[in-house]
Amino acid sequence: MPASERSAVERAREREHLLDSLLAERDGLETVLDRVLALDGTARMVREAAGLDAAFVADIDRPGRAVVRWQCGNRTDLLQDLVVPEGRGIGGRAIALGVPVRVDDYLTSSTITHHFDVPVLHEKLGAMLAVPVLDTGRDGTARPVAVAYGALRHAAVIGDDAVDAVERVAAQAARALRLAERAEAGRITAVLAERQRMQASLHDSVGAMLFSIGAQVRDLRAALPDNPELAGQFGRLEADVSAATTALREALLALSETTPERALPVELAEHCRSFSARTGVPARFVQLGPVEPLDPERTAVLVAAVREGLLNVEKHAAARTVVVSLGAESGTVQVAVADDGTPPDRDGPAGPTGVGMRMLAEKAARTGGRAVLLRDEDGGSTLRVTVPLPPRPEGEPS
Template sequence: MVLDGLLRERDDLLAVLDRVVALHGTAQLIRDTVGAHSGFVADLDGPGEAVIRWLCGNRTGNLQNLRVPVGQGVGGRVLALGKPARVSDYISSPTITHQFDAQVRGEGLAAMVAVPILDRQGGKPETVAIAYAALRESGDFGDDAVRDLEGIADRAATALRLAAVAENTKDNAVSAERRRMQSALHDSVGALLFSIGVQVRDLHQSIQDNPMLDLRLRRLESDVSAASSALREALLALSETSPERALPVEIAEHTRSFEARCGVPARFVQLASVPPMDAERTAMLVAVVREGLLNVEKHARAVSVVVSMGPCDDGVQVVVADDGTGEQVEAGEGTGMGVRSLAERAARLGGHVSLVRDDDGGCTLRAWLPLPCR
């Protein structure tokens, strides 16, 4: 018997943790407790309008999804005043407006009472829904009936708060799982694709006298690039971040992944906030960071790497700087195929890319792009 009672309490708790179930149950409770022929609940759809969505005891669909603006009918009066309203005969009542006479007559209702479902958390009570009770003949809902309906409204308000907490907890759990999946994919699949890309590029340099094998490697490199793009889209979806707003997040992720993969301390520094970039510019700047980190991994014996980003000259600049002793390069756009390709892409967008040897022996890859036209 005790176990049965606990199971019933569990089922009741799970029911109120769902907003729809809670409000549908409120409509049933109104009918049973107040002794009305019909009980129904309207949910707020904005600050000035309620929508009747949950009904019990109705014979037609006249009231289903009926929109009730503030001040109109019994429910609109409750919405306007924030207190109960009642009529002994809806159609003939002089105290309400009559925009909904056709629907009420079609449902066959007469006496009606409505009370606000109030959220009392915080300061001033706020109406979050409306509870109605109705009879199919003229009559009076007394003070006891109003108090009973207000008691039901208080229970409904509690149920709505619990449902909101449960929904927020669920959303937080889903977000945490998405972040876990994103991190796992980035660190495993992303690192693997990056490694394959590095090996393919190295092979290109060693088989230049074999056109057939070179062609196959280029196809493989294209496939790896496509897979990387697909992974990037999946990671953006999991992070719930649009491509235009993903730039700092993605650069930070690439920096963190480089450090985990190579064991070289690397940090990302955002010098100041930057305006959102369109998808093409975002992809371009991310590609610069990836190329810079790739060059460090392949050529530099770096002790540390710093990736920075910030606004600069009506545009956005990213810099990948290492303190290694990599291969000598000439000042300018760099001598590597990857850097030259990036410089060409940047030029098409009105920007520029440069790779220079620093005075202390390290290398700095720098890219600047103008902001998109608005």
């Protein structure tokens, strides 16, 4: 392989690895920043809303464990980054019970453990309140995702009004965290879609170039069979091409790796990108929260729904914008393709009448789902396809 071509291959590999590491670093950094922004100011809001001397917020960073991250009105840094396991202290008790817990005097209370008496003593805290920040899952079960604390610097009874005020702040924090999680899901989908595009680009450019170089080296070896010196050079070139091809293959495999729950959003986002490239009409993909991995049949129905919906918009709608959404609710997963164009003719809201739409409705029905095409009141139309989540294996926790 000529030095210039070998150098080009090496630069391509280096850039691919650098971009991959940068994407991973950005992904992790944005996760932290979003959660920080979602809870930033919560401690101050707790203190002001309840009229307390101090307040702090612990983030539940893993099941059964919270870490104090934000403080307001504190006099020391002893509570900062304090790890609070479930069941310990007032915050751990609030996590375990899922309800507010209050004590008139932390150091003398008999209803909590006293693992954290030293930092509480140095902060000179007396009456204290801990309220779990609850997130309600798809099954309706509320789980703590953070803990909001408020405290006075003397023994006292923290009244119901203060508890109500802190609960309202906790509810606001829970909403902010849900929005942050949705935004993160969208970012991850975008990053994975970009990885797929990088994979295709590298395969088509660097992969094709390596194949061409290898073929030319083999042709030259065949054309000059009786030159031992050139034969050795050809062998080294072939070895270099083989090594570069192996490295490229490993890079492409790394770029293609994704978890099952991310595969569907990435594919739907790619259909939106392809639609926009073909038509010039902006098509935006929105993921409305996490979606559990689906079996191939249900996944195929949802992908077909988006494909059919975008095709109908392209053929008939004369739309200016399209939004494709994916979300889970009440044991189902739903995709919707909404546009602001001219609705297609059909027989009322129950039914798709085109051949493609009828086939889609039949596929959805076989999974126990449903396909509906609706005319929107403000113009345009929306295709909604819903499939039920597959039954869980016996004994698997819900």
